[in-house]
Amino acid sequence: MTILDGKKVSNDIKNEIAAEVQKIKDKGEKVPHLAAIIVGNDGASLTYVGSKVKACERVGFESTLVQMSNTTSEVELLEKIKELNENPEIDGFIVQLPLPPQINEQKVLLAVNPDKDVDGFHPTNFGKMALDMSTFIPATPFGILELLDRYGVETKGKHTVVIGRSHIVGRPMSILMGRKGFPGNSTVTLTHSHTKNITQITSQADIIISALGVPNFLKAEMVKDDVVVVDVGITRVTDETKPRGYRIVGDVDFANVSQKASYITPVPGGVGPMTIAMLLKNTLLARERHNNI
């Protein structure tokens, strides 16, 4: 069994990006600049955004964190997005999800300039992705592809089962694994909460990508020998023995499933760090678009 070590691979990618940034600096050009908007003070969201800003510093990008209160109106947020769209200093930006209930998420995603949409959530970018055109691939699916690629995991002709159909992970993942190319060329089954007999489906899978957010959902008896397992799930579970009072748990019963798997991602240290690394990669791409490189 091989661990798909997202922590290590994401560090390799960050080093590669840092080397690119050095070349940009050596040429006297402006380094990439990523901005992040966060609305409210949800603990997990603040942690994610904090990690993204830290990662920018680590590779030499400029970063801007825009913090807005929980009572921010939709109009105020749209105004801020317009500002970032028009700011020539900013190459790309993200709006951290989820948003408070008074704000319509779809309106917000549509307001982001697709050329600065480094999350790849805008319909223009999602459509391009689905049509195999060059674009920003959402960071989590992009990170999973990169991990499979760097470990040389064969996907061609394999049966890939994706659990969860969210717009940010499951749905794009199912499209990407079924596309022509590598990683891709899989036969894909997309499952969700209405799927019947899911064990029958997962037990026929060569590759399982689990993104539902239910701790320890995928058990050893649901998978076949030598399966490749990618665990996207991140759930905070109360744990008084930890200094923060919680621990992070994935969707997969790692202790038992890893006994049968050929490759598996750990949680933490798997998909999470890859997501951040690929957001940086998308920002590098946004800078190129911005400067018509």
Ligand code: NAP
């Ligand atoms: P989400 O929007 O929370 O949706 C969950 C999906 O799982 C839905 O499609 C739902 O089906 C499906 N589902 C729920 N129960 C199910 C069941 N019993 N059997 C099969 N499918 C079921 O998904 P998300 O935003 O993609 O998040 C999923 C998990 O990944 C969360 O733990 C999240 O924190 C984590 N995540 C991690 C990263 C990372 O960087 N590692 C990034 C993003 C998300 P319906 O559509 O029918 O409701």
